Amino acid sequence: MTDLHVLRVFCAPGDTGGNRLGVILDGEQIPGEPDRQEVARELGFSETVFVDDLSDAVLDIYTPSTRLPFAGHPLVGTAWLLRREVHALELLRPAAGEVPTRQEGELSWISSQPSWATGRRTQQFGSAEEVDALPTPPLGEGWLYAWAWADEAAGEVRARGFPRRNDGIVEDEATGAAAITLTGELKRDLTIRQGIGSQILTRYLDPETVELGGRVVLDEVRRL
Known part of the structure; x- marks a missing residue:
């Protein structure tokens, strides 16, 4: 058993809207791509994130049908959650590479190469x-x-x-x-x-x- 945090990312002012995101902070409890893919499929969110290392923010991202090296709303949401539940980090580490992150008031930000x-x-x-x-x-x-x-x-x-x-x-x-x-x-x-x-x-x-x-x-x- 593990905890799933369900977030809404990119809410409008007043917290309306937002895309739902599932984040599992102890991702090591669900090792292996096939099991993670099955969890993401069953949850049915646009993306689900498995955090494999809290100290270095190593992340694994899945849609219901595939694994992604990079995705925007999972990284913005996970950065916010890690800052809230663990500690603030300057970098996230999805499969694509290092992604800088920061908080500016109520807004969570990441930086990315458009490529x-x-x-x-x-x-x-x-x-x-x-x-x-x-x-x-x-x-x-x-x-x-x-x-x-x-x-x-x-x-x-x-x-x-x-x-x-x-x-x-x-x-x-x-x-x-x-x-x-x-x-x-x-x-x-x-x-x-x-x-x-x-x-x-x-x-x-x-x-x-x-x-x-x-x-x-x-x-x-x-x-x-």
Whole structure:
């Protein structure tokens, strides 16, 4: 038996919205990729994180169907949880490499190379209303990040994320890696409203560095 922390990551002001995330802080209790994949599949969250080393923040990330070397909302959420439950760390260590993290008021931030946020195609639409009207999911294959300017001058974006990988996640409520990809393409800071009520913040620092931030709340702790 082990504890599962269930978070919501990228909540809007007032703690509305947010993408659910499962985090198992004593990941060594569930060793091996097949068992971890089965746990992630049964939980059904967009991602589940297994922390293999609390002191060095070594992390293993799974969707219901695959293992990921990097993902945005799991890293933002796990950074917040480790700071709350263990101690503040300057680096997280997913399979992709070292990811800097920091806290700024109520916002948790990570820094990433846009090249790590692969596999998500962005598509611009003419208006936020067109994005809202898309079917769930749109026709086609592969990860689609549909977006439109809500206020281009202010850097405000309306977005929806569709994994389209047939693993039970029909629409992703808030997608950090896709937000990093879009920020790298547009080369500017963004405030993204995704899903039914989530808020993702990004800062474009240079072609190799995008910061990703948002609010995190703890929904529950349950026994597995």
